[in-house]
Amino acid sequence: MTQKPLELILARNLMSALSTPAFLVDEGGVLVFYNEAAGTLLGKRFEELGTVGPEEWGSLFGPFNENGEPIPYDELPLVIAVRNGRPAHADFEISSVDGARQQVEASAFPILTAHGSRGAIAVFWPAAASNGAGH
Amino acid sequence: MRVKLWGTRGSIPSPGPETIRYGGNTSCVGVTLSDGSMLALDAGTGIRGLGLALAAEPARLHILLTHLHLDHIQGLVFFAPAFRAQTEIVIWGPASPEASLRDRIARYVSAPLSPVEVRELPCDVSFHHCPEAEWEIGPARIRAASVAHRGPTLGYRIDDGDSSLAYIPDHEPALGADLDELDEDWISGLGLARDASLLIHDGQYEDTEYPDHVGWGHSSVSHAISFARRAGASHTLLFHHDPTHTDARLDELGRQARERWLELGGEADGIDLAEELAEYELPAMAASAAPAT
Numbered sequence: 001m002t003q004k005p006l007e008l009i010l011a012r013n014l015m016s017a018l019s020t021p022a023f024l025v026d027e028g029g030v031l032v033f034y035n036e037a038a039g040t041l042l043g044k045r046f047e048e049l050g051t052v053g054p055e056e057w058g059s060l061f062g063p064f065n066e067n068g069e070p071i072p073y074d075e076l077p078l079v080i081a082v083r084n085g086r087p088a089h090a091d092f093e094i095s096s097v098d099g100a101r102q103q104v105e106a107s108a109f110p111i112l113t114a115h116g117s118r119g120a121i122a123v124f125w126p127a128a129a130s131n132g133a134g135h
Numbered sequence: 136m137r138v139k140l141w142g143t144r145g146s147i148p149s150p151g152p153e154t155i156r157y158g159g160n161t162s163c164v165g166v167t168l169s170d171g172s173m174l175a176l177d178a179g180t181g182i183r184g185l186g187l188a189l190a191a192e193p194a195r196l197h198i199l200l201t202h203l204h205l206d207h208i209q210g211l212v213f214f215a216p217a218f219r220a221q222t223e224i225v226i227w228g229p230a231s232p233e234a235s236l237r238d239r240i241a242r243y244v245s246a247p248l249s250p251v252e253v254r255e256l257p258c259d260v261s262f263h264h265c266p267e268a269e270w271e272i273g274p275a276r277i278r279a280a281s282v283a284h285r286g287p288t289l290g291y292r293i294d295d296g297d298s299s300l301a302y303i304p305d306h307e308p309a310l311g312a313d314l315d316e317l318d319e320d321w322i323s324g325l326g327l328a329r330d331a332s333l334l335i336h337d338g339q340y341e342d343t344e345y346p347d348h349v350g351w352g353h354s355s356v357s358h359a360i361s362f363a364r365r366a367g368a369s370h371t372l373l374f375h376h377d378p379t380h381t382d383a384r385l386d387e388l389g390r391q392a393r394e395r396w397l398e399l400g401g402e403a404d405g406i407d408l409a410e411e412l413a414e415y416e417l418p419a420m421a422a423s424a425a426p427a428t
Binding site: 114 | 327
């Protein structure tokens with residue numbers, strides 16, 4: 001058993017209580033958790049999927065740009081946050097397991113501690129929800 | 136490894152006729168390693184008694200602070216060895232992005248809260264942020280990890296030979312988490328406590344008190360029991376008693392805890408409430424950690 005860092009444990013506990021879709025990766029970019037709301041967005045619960053390595057999880061929901069082309073892994077907000085240690089934001093389209101497409105906004109931020117990076121969190125906002133808020 | 140509880144109370148010293156047995160001093164545990172090296176876990180008011188008991192020895196000792204809340208550092212300026220020039224004191228504690236360990240402790244060990252400043256202490260004192268990796272003190276391997284509490288807080292594990300002590304006095308692992316359902320690697324502090332000979336763990340609140348204290352950084356007795364069962368420690372002491380809990384109330388709490396422990400399949404005598412001045416000898420194959428007589 002490898003104990004997860006406290007910061008990831010607390011992040012997961014918080015995310016579990018949110019209805020905002022949220023994803024959590026560790027410092028190596030491994031997808032270690034996403035919450036029920038994110039599972040609804042993807043059409044698959046985290047418990048069914050389990051942890052997914054870096055480079056692999058992006059293809060789970062195949063983010064597409066406005067031209068319908070896949071967005072390179074390195075350009076995803078969550079990857080920028082964990083690799084570069086800075087927040088990132090993007091609009092893109094995702095695909096759920098049943099093939100349904102949905103426009104979302106994603107914001108990611110790094111989890112930095114006195115001992116360095118622990119990972120990053122991304123929250124997804126379905127475009128319909130974000131259009132209705134703050135405008 | 137020999138363990139003595141010098142302070143078992145949480146939050147604030149609670150002396151008086153109703154707290155004589157479980158004690159009124161705040162967190163401090165003395166640990167004597169197999170080569171005679173001395174550690175103090177936390178420096179609540181209990182460390183005053185430890186300091187008096189040490190007489191003029193040892194020349195070097197380590198203080199491992201879990202965090203800097205007052206009930207864990209209040210005894211520092213009343214620790215007699217700190218006022219001996221021949222003593223070397225090494226203080227370990229959590230890092231913070233805000234200030235160094237020395238500067239944060241100096242906020243208490245300075246005017247107007249204290250009659251002395253850190254620089255005026257006659258002893259040779261040094262301050263170290265606990266590393267992420269395991270390190271050694273004498274024959275022991277020490278591991279520190281952040282645990283769920285308010286502010287930067289550590290739990291410790293000390294392995295000396297085949298004996299191990301896990302010390303997590305301020306801990307709320309059940310905050311937003313189901314301790315009975317989560318995978319073990321997602322439970323705060325469990326890696327420190329896994330299969331320890333002795334686990335000293337926060338058990339501040341009665342179950343009925345906990346709902347009014349969610350997020351305060353402490354455990355209910357049921358949560359502490361669930362944590363201890365998941366950890367598989369040979370023996371568990373519930374620690375950091377609430378200042379309002381009298382000896383009589385803690386006796387009843389202990390009875391309920393042991394009953395619950397047995398219901399969950401724990402071994403008899405596997406759990407107790409921490410009593411001030413109780414001593415434990417951790418044997419190499421610690422099936423139990425019986426109070427020394």
